[in-house]
Amino acid sequence: MKRLSRAFGRGSSEPKVQQASTPKSNGTLGTNGVVNNEAQTEPWILEERSIDASRPMRVVVIGSGISGIISSIRLRQRISKLDLVVYEKNADIGGTWLENRYPGCACDIPAHTYQASFEPNKEWSTFYAAAPEIHKYWKRVSDKYGCENHIKFKHQVVGATWDSMRSKWTLQVKNTDSDEIFEDQCDVVVSASGALNEWKWPSIPGLHDFKGKLLHSASWDESYDYSGKRVAVIGNGSSGIQIVPGMLPKVTHLDHYIRGRTWLSPTFAREQIDKRNSELENFSFTLEEIETFKKDHFTYQAFRKEIEKELQSVHGATLVGTPEQLGTTDFFTENMKRRLRKKPELVNDLLPAFPPICRRLTPGPGYLEALTDDKVDVISNPIVKIVEDGVVTADGKHHPTDVVVCATGFNTTFTPRFPIIGQNGVSLADRWEQTPENYLSLAVDGFPNYFICLGPNAALGEGNLLLLIEKEIDYITICLDKMQRDNIRTINVRKEAVERFRRHCDQYFSRTVFAMECRSWYKGGSMDGRIVALWPGSSLHAMKALAYPRWEDYAYEYVNDNPNGWIGDGWAEDERNKIINVDYLDDDQVDFPTAVIAKAIESAKTFQFE
Incomplete structure (x- = not known):
């Protein structure tokens, strides 16, 4: 085997096999795979990339509250060749737990359930932790995972426009110290600014x-x-x-x-x-x-x-x-x-x-x-x-x-706090003027490569909201991984999927206590309006729904307009770099079907007993 590997150049620092360049002719491929230059033109669909190559991707996260912190951690953990920036309008992380400092401000669910699943805190001093202690916890999480290396504080996104020609988002960002506004561009936007962050004075005379x-x-x-x-x-x-x-x-x-x-x-x-x-x-x-x-x-x-x-x-x-x-x-x-x-x-x-x-x-x-x-x-x-x-x-x-x-609350309409312009110049504010319809609370048709953490229909009437946030972010990372793996330049939820989810929500809530006559922010502060804030089900239901995307509910555009580009040019990335890894034979990588044996034994016992 040592001689064989040498013969094929595996030990050399330079590849011995040269990649064939894309044919310059207008030929087509014959049945034997040989290019026939005299035949009618056929598009060349073999992309010069390894099948497992990840194309570079720039992602902007808006906000460094809980959703922004977890997004920063999971994106860097799971997405390779990632260029990440988090824009935060405040001078520190924390979002709600930085901004709200009124007397008695605290978590209104038990603190031991209000934490990241991967970073348990065993030192909560009270059952319902106060805002300063919650902020201290998330600050510690942010520091531990190096989040602030990617956060630009005192930078507020004030506009976002989709560029269909380049398949990029163009952002207008304001430096809140200098009031200077500059442009940035990215492949994907993750909105993690939350819903309840625009407070207002009540309309009381005098x-x-x-x-x-x-x-x-x-x-x-x-x-x-x-x-x-x-x-x-x-x-x-x-x-x-x-x-x-x-x-x-x-x-x-x-x-x-x-x-x-x-x-x-x-x-x-x-x-x-x-x-x-x-x-x-x-x-x-x-x-x-x-x-x-x-x-x-x-x-x-x-x-x-x-x-x-x-x-x-x-x-x-x-x-x-x-x-x-x-x-x-x-x-x-x-x-x-x-x-x-x-x-x-x-x-x-x-x-x-x-x-x-x-x-x-x-x-x-x-x-x-x-x-x-x-x-x-x-x-x-x-x-x-x-x-x-x-x-x-x-x-x-x-x-x-x-x-x-x-103590009169926030703007609960889900209207974007700044202009967000999608395909064909459509404003998200206009799109949501009647009702903020969406898909699974995190995507809107006509706004490609745009994901929302805790968007409309994401809150919970009961259960654990932190787990739902984590599952939403997991879902987003799976989508971005697919974009890199399958050489996709845009992912856009289908309009019919958004409409189905809206109808599903309306039918679901018609059987719940949330639809009964009471004034609630779930209904935008009305007595009998459409329920636009809540997830249509339990917390455990949401975790199942967000466990894996239904790819058929999305439409795609591909790099070089080539849907076949995902399969690459015959190479795997390690192989191209002269790294031959066979760890698929390691015991911890093999999927041993021990459960089948256990079931077979149990079945045999049952049969013998009968």
């Missing part, structure tokens, strides 16, 4: 005439000391529910203005709370428990799986008429009564007429308990106007206050 301190949950002034102040908190969505108990210890009085009633869910892992004899729906981990988690991986895994299993076990409650759904009202009512027992009169003011889970659920650790405090007044009368020194409600009462806090 709001900006207020002479006290005006604050918004998404633009908090951390330098302001509200100690000893009278405070008005407007809104009882997820932010307001956290702000009330967060501010309460320092204020002299707090008026809480609620527009509608809402359900507060029981806390996950209630048994863990009961073990600690805790009155609150939250608890902190002791240093001893944290050290145990760090030292004993199996103990930590058991705890984490217990929480995860509970989180993933409530899908049935979202479907109208199931036993789980029919039992939720009584279960939630008893939970809220227990937590409001110091002021039982609040129960009638807070319990909604619509069923639980119609709106986004939150356990709201400490919220209901805070409402029973003597310093808190719950006000359901609508606000008519805000004056220089307070709030005026519809009953004519003037409520003096020093601080007005607007």
Whole structure:
């Protein structure tokens, strides 16, 4: 064999076999494979590339929140010959967990399920981790995997246009320090900027005439000391529910203005709370428990799986008429009564007429308990106007206050925050003017090589959102790998696939509690609008749906307009470089059919028994 390899030049540093150049003639191939120059022209489809060669690809990720960080990690892990840049408008990573710093800001699902699957954190100090601790965790992940080497901070994408002639995206990027705008180009755009990142002031007459301190949950002034102040908190969505108990210890009085009633869910892992004899729906981990988690991986895994299993076990409650759904009202009512027992009169003011889970659920650790405090007044009368020194409600009462806090949410329309222009000059904002239809929440027809993390119909009414984010990014990396492997220059979801997914969503949600009459951001803030925010199924369902792309739902354009280019010119990449690797014979590479043997033995036992 040594002589044979020498004879064929395997030991030489230079290839002994020269590649044949593409015929210059207008000939065609005869039945014996020989070019016939006198015959009619036939296109040459043999591409001069190895079958497993990866063409270079430039990818731009917009945003360095959780989706952007995981995208940066997985793309660099799985895509070879990658030129990656991440544009981030802020001065640091973190997205939501960098921008939202209001008192009480925390994760509203257990922290041990709100982490990357590949980077478990055994040091969470509380069950529902606060924003600074969450940001610290993702900062550590970003540092560990070298994400910031590819992030351009204080750079905001302000425009994106598809160039059909060159099959490239042209981006307009603003340096937020200098306001200079420059152009960049890439093969693929991954939008990881999230949906809930454009906050707005509420439309309340006189709001900006207020002479006290005006604050918004998404633009908090951390330098302001509200100690000893009278405070008005407007809104009882997820932010307001956290702000009330967060501010309460320092204020002299707090008026809480609620527009509608809402359900507060029981806390996950209630048994863990009961073990600690805790009155609150939250608890902190002791240093001893944290050290145990760090030292004993199996103990930590058991705890984490217990929480995860509970989180993933409530899908049935979202479907109208199931036993789980029919039992939720009584279960939630008893939970809220227990937590409001110091002021039982609040129960009638807070319990909604619509069923639980119609709106986004939150356990709201400490919220209901805070409402029973003597310093808190719950006000359901609508606000008519805000004056220089307070709030005026519809009953004519003037409520003096020093601080007005607007916990009034974000723009939930999914309208792009900057112009995105696809094929034939179509704007994504116009495309989504009526409804943000899409395919599997991550692709839109007419916008090739454009993927969205947490796009329309990606959020979850229950389950684990972090796993869905990871699966979306896995899906995107599979698509990019196919583009490199199959010599594809554009991948574009088919219009009919988008239409089918829209119809599927509408039919699915018609049987769920989400479609019942309640005002929700799932419906763009309306009472009875189309559900545009949620995935049509459970978290586990989403993981299965995104496990592998259905390639037939996409249309492709190929490099050199040659669909045969994927098969290359007869070489494998290692082979061309004189690397002959036969590790396919290694035991860890061979797919031993041991399960077939086990089934055969079991079948034989069953047959013998019968």
